Each structure stands twice: as C-alpha cells, then as structure tokens.
Amino acid sequence: MPIQILVLDDEKIVGERLKASLEKEGHTLEIFINPVAALNRIKEKVFDVVVTDIRMDDVDGIQVLEEVRKKSQKTKVIMITGYATLEVARESLTKGAFDFIAKPFKLKEIRGAIQKAEDALQAEEN
Amino acid sequence: MRILFAADEHSYSTDALPQVARLGENTWADITLLGVSNQSKAMADIVNTYYKKLSEYFDPKLSPYQQSRSEGNMKTGIHKQITTRIRRGNPSREILEEAKKAECDLIVIGCSTQKDYTWKDAGDVPLKVAKDADCSVLVIKEDKKINKMLCCLDHDNISQESLEMVSQMITLFHADLDIVVLTDSEDVQGKIEKKLSWLIDYYSTRDIFPCIELVKLTNLETFVSRKVRWGLMAMWMGKKSILERVFPSSKVSRLLKANESSVLLLR
Numbered sequence: 397m398p399i400q401i402l403v404l405d406d407e408k409i410v411g412e413r414l415k416a417s418l419e420k421e422g423h424t425l426e427i428f429i430n431p432v433a434a435l436n437r438i439k440e441k442v443f444d445v446v447v448t449d450i451r452m453d454d455v456d457g458i459q460v461l462e463e464v465r466k467k468s469q470k471t472k473v474i475m476i477t478g479y480a481t482l483e484v485a486r487e488s489l490t491k492g493a494f495d496f497i498a499k500p501f502k503l504k505e506i507r508g509a510i511q512k513a514e515d516a517l518q519a520e521e522n
Numbered sequence: 523m524r525i526l527f528a529a530d531e532h533s534y535s536t537d538a539l540p541q542v543a544r545l546g547e548n549t550w551a552d553i554t555l556l557g558v559s560n561q562s563k564a565m566a567d568i569v570n571t572y573y574k575k576l577s578e579y580f581d582p583k584l585s586p587y588q589q590s591r592s593e594g595n596m597k598t599g600i601h602k603q604i605t606t607r608i609r610r611g612n613p614s615r616e617i618l619e620e621a622k623k624a625e626c627d628l629i630v631i632g633c634s635t636q637k638d639y640t641w642k643d644a645g646d647v648p649l650k651v652a653k654d655a656d657c658s659v660l661v662i663k664e665d666k667k668i669n670k671m672l673c674c675l676d677h678d679n680i681s682q683e684s685l686e687m688v689s690q691m692i693t694l695f696h697a698d699l700d701i702v703v704l705t706d707s708e709d710v711q712g713k714i715e716k717k718l719s720w721l722i723d724y725y726s727t728r729d730i731f732p733c734i735e736l737v738k739l740t741n742l743e744t745f746v747s748r749k750v751r752w753g754l755m756a757m758w759m760g761k762k763s764i765l766e767r768v769f770p771s772s773k774v775s776r777l778l779k780a781n782e783s784s785v786l787l788l789r
Contacts, residue, residue: 409682451728478686478728479693480549486584489600496586496600498523498549498690500627500683505524 398422399444399514404434404460405476406452414447417503418510431455435463442468445494445513447506450477450484458484461491470520472513476501523551523690526626528558528617528651531568532642538632538662539572541784543579545630546604548694550586554605556620558613569606576604613641614650621655627683629659639663639785652787653759658687659787668695668784670753673732674742676704678717680758684788685724688756691786692730697754699725699732704739756786 401423403411411427418425426443428434431452438446438460446464450457461473472494477484480498488496494516495509527542529535546553555572559565582588586602605624609616621629633639633648639661641647652659671691692699703718705711718734725732737745746755 478689480690481693482547485548485550485586489584489586493600496550498551499686500690501523502625502627504625 397514397518398424399510399517400424400426400441401445401447401510402426402428402434402437402443403447404428404431404452404457405447405449406431407449410449410476413503414506417507421507423510431460435460438463438467443471444517445472445474445510447474447476447510450475450488451479458487458491461488461493465492470517472516474506474509474513476506523549523628524554524624524626525549525551526554526556526617526621526624526629527572528556528613528620528629528631528647529569529572530557530559530613530641530644530647531565532632532634534632534634534662534664536572536575536632537664538630539575540579541660541662542630543576544694545628546576546587546602547580547585549690550600550602551627552603552605553587554607554620554624554626556607556609556617558609558611558616560610562608562610565608569608573604573606613644613647614654617647617651618654621657626657628657628687629655630662631659632662635664652785655787656789658684658789661785661787663784668697668754670700671695671697671756671786672700672702672746672749672753673756673758673788674702674704675714675718675721675758676739677758678713680717681789684758685721687786687788689725689728689730691754691756695754699730700735700749700753701732702735702737702742702745704742705736754784754786756788758788 403414403425405411406429408429415425415427431454435455448457448460457475464471464473474495475488475493476497478499485496494513497505525545555569557565557569580587586600587604629651631648631651639648648661652661
C-alpha cells in the first residue's frame with residue numbers, strides 16, 4: 397500500500413538515503429531539512445508516517461511529535477537520534493511515538509519500521 | 523541500532539552486561555545475546571541467565587523490550603527485541619558470522635582484565651573479532667565509569683556510521699571527547715589535518731567540543747597507557763589506517779596491550 401511519508405532531518409544525507417529507497421517501493425515522500433517548514437507542512441496535511449530527527453535547531457523532534465498528534469492520532473511517528481538518552485526515549489514513548497531509532501542505523505532498519513507502520517495502518521483500517 | 527553481545531561463561535562477560543544494558547536502555551537497540559560454545563546445553567543456560575539479568579536492568583513499564591500497550595485489538599508502542607542465540611564452533615568466526623547475519627552496528631564483547639584481550643578458554647577471541655569485524659566493536663575490560671573518550675585519528679577515510687557511534691558514546695557516558703592526531707605520517711598529514719578540521723566543525727555544530735592532542739606515532743603506546751586509564755580508547759580502523767600498516771603482524775594488538783581501559787574500534 398503506497399503511503400504518504402514526511403521525513404525531517406537537518407542532515408541532508410538522511411533524507412536522500414531514504415528518498416531513493418522508499419520511492420522505489422511506491423511511497424510518496426516529502427523531505428525537509430528545515431524543522432519550521434516541516435511543522436508548517438504537518439499543520440496543512442495529514443501524513444501516514446512522519447520520520448523525524450530529535451535534536452535540531454529551533455524545533456526539536458518531540459515538538460514535531462506533539463504537533464503531529466494534535467493534527468492526527470492516526471499518523472505513525474518514527475523518531476531518530478544521534479544522541480540517544482533514556483529521558484528522550486521514554487518521552488518519545490509516552491508521547492506516542494511509533495518507533496525510536498538511534499544512529500547509526502542501516503537503511504533496512506528504517507524501512508522495517510516504516511513497513512511495521514504500514515502494517516499497523518492497514519490493520520487499523522480493517 | 524543493532525547490538526550483538528558476544529559472551530562466554532566467564533565473569534568478564536557478566537561484567538560487560540551493565541554496559542550492554544546502558545546502551546540498550548539509551549538507544550533502544552535490538553540486542554542479540556550470543557553464546558559460543560561446543561557444550562551448547564550449558565551455554566544455553568548461561569545465555570538464559572544473561573537474558574534474565576539484562577531484562578532486570580529495564581523498567582518493565584517503560585522498557586521497549588517488555589512494553590506493549592493494547593489499544594482495541596492492536597498492540598502499539600515501541601517494541602524492540604532481545605534475541606538469544608547459541609552457536610557452536612570457532613568462537614571468533616561464529617561471532618563475526620552472527621554479526622553479519624544480524625546486520626549489527628556494534629559488537630560488544632567482554633575480556634579478561636589483564637593486559638591481554640583474551641577469553642579464558644579460547645585465547646584472543648576479542649582481539650580477532652575487533653580486527654576482523656565489518657562493524658564497530660566495543661571491547662569491555664571492566665565495568666567502570668568512562669569520563670573521557672580518546673579517539674586516535676590516523677587516516678582521513680572515516681565513515682558516517684563511526685562519527686555517529688562516537689556521538690552516541692559521548693552522550694551515553696557524558697564523556698569528554700579527545701581527538702588524538704598521529705603526527706609521524708607525512709604522506710597523509712595534509713589529508714588528516716583537513717579531516718581534523720572537518721571533524722571539529724562536525725562535532726562542534728553538534729555541541730560536542732573535542733580537545734585535540736598531537737602525538738608522535740612512536741610515543742603513542744606510552745601516551746595511551748598514561749591517558750586512557752579512566753577512559754575509553756577509540757580507534758578508527760580501516761584499510762587506510764596507518765596503525766594497520768605500522769603494526770602489520772599484530773595490527774591493533776600491540777597498541778591495545780598498552781591500554782588498560784575498554785576499547786572501541788570504529789568502522
């Protein structure tokens with residue numbers, strides 16, 4: 397099932413890696429490196445999956461998660477971080493993140509998380 | 523992140539478990555607990571004990587390894603796996619194969635607390651794994667607090683994964699980062715200096731401010747034995763590493779022997 401995915405990471409390379417791989421699978425991707433622009437887009441549109449970095453300038457991933465939750469309970473949010481701490485991991489969980497992935501990760505790991513999100517969305521529809 | 527913890531039945535493997543738990547707790551990595559032994563029944567019991575001990579570190583209500591909320595007929599929540607595996611045969615070969623199969627990002631392995639990096643009944647398994655793994659390897663000598671991470675930079679070809687691994691370790695241990703630049707290699711000096719400047723920029727934009735030390739290759743062993751007593755030594759090992767060329771017979775082993783702390787080999 398093709399899904400709508402928003403990817404936000406201030407490191408350009410993360411979005412580029414995901415774009416090539418996920419578009420091949422038929423998904424539609426919107427890539428952002430600017431968190432403010434991504435937040436504006438999240439307010440406009442309901443995505444099936446949002447993949448967001450946690451530590452960024454101006455806006456952090458937890459704020460993105462909260463904004464997504466305000467807009468839609470359905471959207472699955474996958475948090476990624478290069479600076480994993482127990483506090484952030486737990487906050488992500490309690491605020492309803494779908495998955496939490498620490499860098500370094502292999503593409504397969506993110507693809508696996510997106511596949512799980514897709515399965516969950518499908519199960520919720522049925 | 524995917525972590526492989528490779529263990530035998532000795533106390534240094536048990537002593538390495540808290541670091542595996544800390545890593546898992548912070549990064550919510552999928553963890554494989556691997557025991558290698560020709561007596562697979564005994565090893566299965568040991569690995570099960572490690573599994574129980576590891577599980578005890580995590581808060582059942584907030585752990586991704588045990589937690590799973592039910593909403594309607596859907597199980598939601600972040601859920602990660604702790605998998606146990608037993609392999610028979612040559613320990614270092616089996617560990618490397620399992621790491622490759624599980625596509626691990628990090629192998630964690632304990633070793634004896636003497637100056638050599640060995641397993642009691644199987645010789646230099648940790649050293650062989652450290653030398654030959656495709657991913658980064660954390661060799662734990664004993665479970666002690668790490669205040670400083672000392673990274674030896676000797677070549678300019680370093681991976682994004684290794685940079686991210688350093689950031690995670692610094693965050694995990696609340697440690698300071700020292701980058702040690704080896705100064706004897708004129709052929710690659712220009713490239714290393716360029717890489718160093720890039721590394722300083724890379725980490726400072728991430729609020730990590732490394733301290734830089736210049737060390738002659740000939741003084742490296744003394745420097746390491748003096749500086750890393752309360753830290754974690756990290757080395758970027760790869761095909762272009764000078765250390766690989768300087769220590770061709772034993773590669774990392776000679777340098778590791780000068781060091782009493784845990785070691786992270788970055789790839």
